[in-house]
Structure formats: C-alpha cells, structure tokens
Amino acid sequence: MGMTMTEKILARASGRAQVRPGEIVQVPTDLVFGQDTTMPLAVIAFKHMGAARVFDPDRVAIVCDHFVPNATVLAAEQTKSLREFAGEQDIAHYFEAGRGENFGVEHALLPEEGLIYPGMVVVGADSHTTSYGALGAFASGFGSTDVAAAMALGEVWLRVPETMRFVYEGELGPWVGAKDLVLHTIGQIGVTGALYRTMELVGPVIESLTVDQRLTMCNMGVEAGAKNAIVPVDRETERYLKAVGVRDVSACNSDPDARYHSVTEIDVSGMGPQVACPSSPDNVKPLSEVIGTKLDAAFIGSCTNGRIDDLRRAARVLEGQRVSRDLRIVVIPATQNVYLQALREGLLEIFAEAGAAVSTPTCGPCFGGHMGLLAAGERVIATTNRNFVGRMGHPESEVFLSSPVVAAASAVMGQIAHPDEVVR
Amino acid sequence: MVIQGRVWKLGDNVDTDQLVPGRYLSLTDPQELASHCLEDMIPRFHDLVRPGDIVVAGENFGCGSSREHAPAALKALGISCLLASSYARIFFRNCINLGLPALTSPEATAGIQDGDQVRIDVETGEIENLTRPFQCSAPPLSPFLVEIVNAGGLTAYVRDWLEARTPVSGEEREVHP
Numbered sequence: 004m005g006m007t008m009t010e011k012i013l014a015r016a017s018g019r020a021q022v023r024p025g026e027i028v029q030v031p032t033d034l035v036f037g038q039d040t041t042m043p044l045a046v047i048a049f050k051h052m053g054a055a056r057v058f059d060p061d062r063v064a065i066v067c068d069h070f071v072p073n074a075t076v077l078a079a080e081q082t083k084s085l086r087e088f089a090g091e092q093d094i095a096h097y098f099e100a101g102r103g104e105n106f107g108v109e110h111a112l113l114p115e116e117g118l119i120y121p122g123m124v125v126v127g128a129d130s131h132t133t134s135y136g137a138l139g140a141f142a143s144g145f146g147s148t149d150v151a152a153a154m155a156l157g158e159v160w161l162r163v164p165e166t167m168r169f170v171y172e173g174e175l176g177p178w179v180g181a182k183d184l185v186l187h188t189i190g191q192i193g194v195t196g197a198l199y200r201t202m203e204l205v206g207p208v209i210e211s212l213t214v215d216q217r218l219t220m221c222n223m224g225v226e227a228g229a230k231n232a233i234v235p236v237d238r239e240t241e242r243y244l245k246a247v248g249v250r251d252v253s254a255c256n257s258d259p260d261a262r263y264h265s266v267t268e269i270d271v272s273g274m275g276p277q278v279a280c281p282s283s284p285d286n287v288k289p290l291s292e293v294i295g296t297k298l299d300a301a302f303i304g305s306c307t308n309g310r311i312d313d314l315r316r317a318a319r320v321l322e323g324q325r326v327s328r329d330l331r332i333v334v335i336p337a338t339q340n341v342y343l344q345a346l347r348e349g350l351l352e353i354f355a356e357a358g359a360a361v362s363t364p365t366c367g368p369c370f371g372g373h374m375g376l377l378a379a380g381e382r383v384i385a386t387t388n389r390n391f392v393g394r395m396g397h398p399e400s401e402v403f404l405s406s407p408v409v410a411a412a413s414a415v416m417g418q419i420a421h422p423d424e425v426v427r
Numbered sequence: 428m429v430i431q432g433r434v435w436k437l438g439d440n441v442d443t444d445q446l447v448p449g450r451y452l453s454l455t456d457p458q459e460l461a462s463h464c465l466e467d468m469i470p471r472f473h474d475l476v477r478p479g480d481i482v483v484a485g486e487n488f489g490c491g492s493s494r495e496h497a498p499a500a501l502k503a504l505g506i507s508c509l510l511a512s513s514y515a516r517i518f519f520r521n522c523i524n525l526g527l528p529a530l531t532s533p534e535a536t537a538g539i540q541d542g543d544q545v546r547i548d549v550e551t552g553e554i555e556n557l558t559r560p561f562q563c564s565a566p567p568l569s570p571f572l573v574e575i576v577n578a579g580g581l582t583a584y585v586r587d588w589l590e591a592r593t594p595v596s597g598e599e600r601e602v603h604p
Contacts, residue, residue: 027571040452044495047455052585070453077453130493130517146495146521148581155585160571194440195487199516228487230516283440370492371449389491391444398467 005258007166012141024165036064037128044147058157064096066109071100074373107338107364110134110306117247122255133224136233137217165264166201171208173272181216182406186277190287198228214243215312226284279404300383301332301414305369308386309337318350320411327417333375432479436541439485446497457503464500478505489518526580532565
C-alpha cells in the first residue's frame with residue numbers, strides 16, 4: 004500500500020519498508036539546529052546529559068537571529084556562549100550578524116546555505132522549522148531538551164503523523180499570493196485544525212509558486228498546529244536547489260494510493276487578499292472587511308515574508324510612494340544575501356525613499372524582542388506569522404497579519420488598505 | 428505518583444508567548460523565567476502560585492513558539508501537573524522532557540474550576556475533584572513517557588543512557604547539579 008511523502012521519509016530514515024500513522028519511530032537526524040533564544044537552554048541540557056561531543060558537527064547548525072545584532076548585554080552573553088560552544092564542538096554552521104559571511108533569520112538562511120534538501124529529517128529548536136517542507140524535507144519544531152538529545156544521539160523519537168492533503172486549484176487573483184493562501188487555510192481549519200498532523204500542500208496553484216512562496220506557506224503550518232508541512236518536489240524545487248548548490252535531489256513524493264486523514268480542495272479563484280485579525284492566526288477575514296482600520300506601525304520581514312520575492316512585491320507597491328506620516332514602517336530583509344540582492348535591485352532605495360526604517364537582518368520585532376515594538380493601544384500590520392496578545396510589544400497592542408503587498412499599501416495609507424488604492 | 432493541589436484554570440489556546448513573553452527569552456535561569464510567567468494575563472502570578480499547584484487549561488495549551496522557557500517557568504514555580512483538553516505538540520514534548528506530567532482530558536477540564544482542590548494519579552490517569560463531586564480518568568501517559576518523567580526528564584534519561592553505553596571514569600565524569 005502507498006505512503007505519503009512524510010511517511011516515506013520517516014520509513015526510509017528509520018530503515019523500515021513501511022510506516023503507518025500512530026507508530027513511534029526512532030529516526031536519525033540529518034540536521035539539528037537552534038537559535039539564540041532556544042540554543043542556550045539546549046547547550047545547558049547537552050552538558051547536563053554528560054555528552055562530550057555532538058553526533059556530527061557538520062549536521063549541527065546554530066543561527067543567532069532573534070536578538071542580533073546583540074540587543075542587550077544579556078543577549079551578547081548568550082551569543083558569546085553559543086560562539087564558544089560552536090568553537091569547542093567544531094560546528095562550522097554557526098551564523099551571527101556581521102561576521103563576514105551570510106547571516107540572518109534561520110528559516111530563510113538555512114535553505115540559502117544549501118543545508119536543506121528533499122527527503123532529509125530536520126530537527127529545529129524553533130516552531131517555524133516546518134518551513135523546510137517547502138523543499139520536500141521532513142522538518143519539525145522541538146524544544147531545547149529534545150534538540151540537546153538529538154545533538155548528543157543523532158536521533159529523535161517521533162510519532163508518525165497522519166497527513167491532511169490540501170489541493171489548491173484555480174487562478175490566483177492580482178495581489179494575492181502564498182500568504183493569503185495559508186492565512187485562508189488556517190482561517191478555515193483553525194489553530195488546532197492540523198494538530199499533530201502533516202499538511203501536504205499540492206495542486207496547480209502550489210506548482211505555480213516559487214520556493215520562496217512555498218516557504219511562506221510551510222512556515223505557517225505550525226499556526227494550524229501541524230507537526231510538519233510539505234510540498235512535492237518538482238522542477239521549481241530542483242531549480243532552487245541547483246542555484247544554492249545542492250546536488251543530491253532525490254524526490255520522495257507521495258504515492259498515488261497513499262492514505263490521507265483528509266483531502267481538502269480549495270478553489271482560489273475569486274479569493275482576495277486575507278488578513279488575520281487580533282489575536283489569533285485563525286481570526287482571518289477578507290481584506291475588504293477590515294479595510295480602513297487605523298494603524299500605528301507596519302513591519303515587512305521575518306521568516307515568513309522576508310525573502311527576496313517578498314521584498315520585490317512590497318517594492319512594487321512602495322515605489323515612488325511615501326509612507327503615511329501617521330505611521331512608522333520597519334523593513335527587514337531576512338538574510339544578508341537577500342539584503343545584498345535587494346540593494347542591487349534598488350529595492351532598499353525604494354524602501355528608504357518611501358521613509359521606511361530599513362534594518363540589517365534580524366527577527367527583531369516579530370517576537371517582541373527589539374527593533375520596533377508597540378506601546379499600549381497601538382496597532383501594527385505585519386508580514387509575520389503570529390498575532391498573539393502582546394506578541395510584538397505591550398499586551399494591549401494589536402497585530403494584524405498580512406502579505407507584503409497589503410502591509411506596504413497599508414503603510415502608505417496609514418490604515419489597512421488594498422494595493423489597488425496605491426498602485427493605479 | 429499521586430499529586431494533590433490547588434487548581435489554576437486557564438482558557439483555550441494559551442500560547443507560550445503568554446507563559447513567557449518574548450522580551451525575556453535571553454534569560455535561562457528557571458527562577459528568573461518563573462518570575463515573569465503569565466505576567467500579562469495574571470498579574471503577580473508568580474507570587475500567588477504555591478508549590479504543588481496544578482494548572483488546568485482548555486484546548487491547544489502551549490501553542491505557538493517552541494520556547495522551553497514556558498514549561499521551565501511553570502516547573503520552577505512548583506506546578507506539579509498540567510491537565511488540558513489538548514496540547515500543542517512541541518509544548519507537550521517539552522513538559523515531558525522537563526519531567527512535568529501533562530495529562531489530557533476534555534472532560535476533566537469541564538468538571539474543574541479555578542481554585543478547586545484536585546487529586547491526580549499520574550500513572551493511572553484517575554482524577555478526583557476534592558472541592559465538588561466530580562471524578563474522571565484521563566488516558567495514562569505511555570510507558571515510554573512515564574519512564575522519562577520518572578527519570579526526572581529527558582536530560583537525566585539521556586544521561587543515564589549515555590553512562591550505561593560508555594562508562595567513564597570518575598575523573599572524566601562531569602558533575603551535574
């Protein structure tokens with residue numbers, strides 16, 4: 004009997020001919036990583052485990068991205084401890100802002116660095132590790148102690164998830180993209196809609212998306228509770244992997260007779276831009292219902308929407324415009340490579356001319372860390388993934404989630420707006 | 428293991444940002460993290476909570492960020508057990524990995540109010556409300572998870588496993604707190 008992509012990857016990794024949902028499998032890990040807020044706890048646990056060496060220094064990565072460039076003395080101490088740990092353990096994949104090579108937000112950075120490939124098992128100490136399913140990998144978020152154990156043992160235990168298949172069909176409208184698709188889906192199934200399960204995203208619309216856009220969708224799978232999200236490997240995947248220097252591309256796509264928990268067909272024709280309203284990612288409304296909502300801030304960036312594709316889209320809206328004087332906007336390219344590409348293409352100039360504060364890569368405000376937080380009563384439109392109470396600052400502030408084009412148009416208008424209001 | 432304690436009742440979708448806000452994620456000391464636990468939802472929670480208290484929550488408890496700071500803070504406050512209608516998966520794993528028992532029962536959530544005294548048998552899943560007439564049972568944790576909890580968490584579990592695999596001399600052995 005057939006298997007889904009996720010089942011195939013877990014079967015192959017655990018050395019079995021077949022696995023079924025609900026089974027517990029012990030799986031070797033191809034990449035284990037963490038970031039500057041989760042890895043310090045993992046290093047403490049690793050040491051308390053009495054582990055001397057990581058299982059394979061080339062299969063461990065540390066990405067300092069949340070509080071970088073070090074926002075506080077405490078953050079500086081944390082990155083220092085991680086730098087030292089990487090040195091002790093010969094971990095070459097150590098990334099930190101301003102160290103002479105590519106750096107930035109982990110889920111944009113690791114694919115660019117060629118560390119993600121189809122069929123691999125990725126264990127990350129960050130919930131948005133689900134992103135890498137966009138390249139046909141099994142990738143899931145874990146806590147620090149799980150990551151410590153994976154660093155020590157080179158394996159992890161997993162319950163094989165059931166797979167929910169989402170088939171996207173129809174024609175995408177103007178100004179509608181991956182973010183709108185995933186927000187719409189989360190709005191439909193809710194924040195527990197895919198709890199403990201796999202979201203497999205397929206269909207002609209997914210095939211038409213770039214890897215950057217697929218990463219946006221898989222990134223937010225966890226907001227529906229998913230263990231992982233995954234997209235079949237196709238020519239676009241191969242194009243991306245070739246560009247980042249990955250040679251080993253062995254597809255592991257679902258069998259035609261694979262068994263699914265459910266199959267949901269979504270016709271995207273006629274769908275407009277979507278916005279997730281405070282304070283849950285499933286409180287999704289069509290843009291038309293919230294248009295005109297007054298704003299104090301806008302943010303374009305993050306592991307969800309800080310890639311070059313996102314910045315190009317935002318720049319189409321902001322070109323030749325000035326943002327509203329009633330609002331402040333921060334734009335953060337997700338990695339140094341994205342920053343440089345945006346610089347070469349003139350996108351950073353467009354943002355700066357529009358009046359945006361353009362920053363070096365960091366997670367910054369997305370998780371309420373630094374670089375543009377909110378005061379009580381303030382409202383932001385953000386291209387990020389979570390709009391929980393207090394997520395980006397004061398517990399009485401509010402976050403609306405949208406695509407880059409809607410955030411850009413809203414910044415120009417000072418209120419939630421459709422790109423058509425700005426680009427005529 | 429039988430636990431008895433006073434209940435703090437929380438709602439649905441209590442996310443890890445509420446348990447420990449992002450601004451405190453540079454902290455690693457569990458006691459410091461504990462001092463900020465749920466501070467935006469229940470002011471002075473860390474002063475009001477008593478060791479042995481039980482947290483009862485609704486659906487999707489611990490959703491959002493993978494931050495282990497959240498269950499670490501609850502544990503440092505002395506919370507003895509969690510009971511919820513359902514958990515976000517990373518949070519559930521983190522609780523078990525820290526040796527904090529987490530049982531699942533939508534029925535129990537409905538039959539227990541804030542401030543109730545509750546007795547929970549972690550191994551059998553038997554739950555008894557001592558404040559009002561109510562009892563039910565949650566599915567017991569799988570033997571593997573009970574093993575991790577009983578070891579005191581995954582750190583101790585892996586340490587024991589590594590020690591059994593590669594015996595080291597007393598001099599080489601690291602000292603664990």
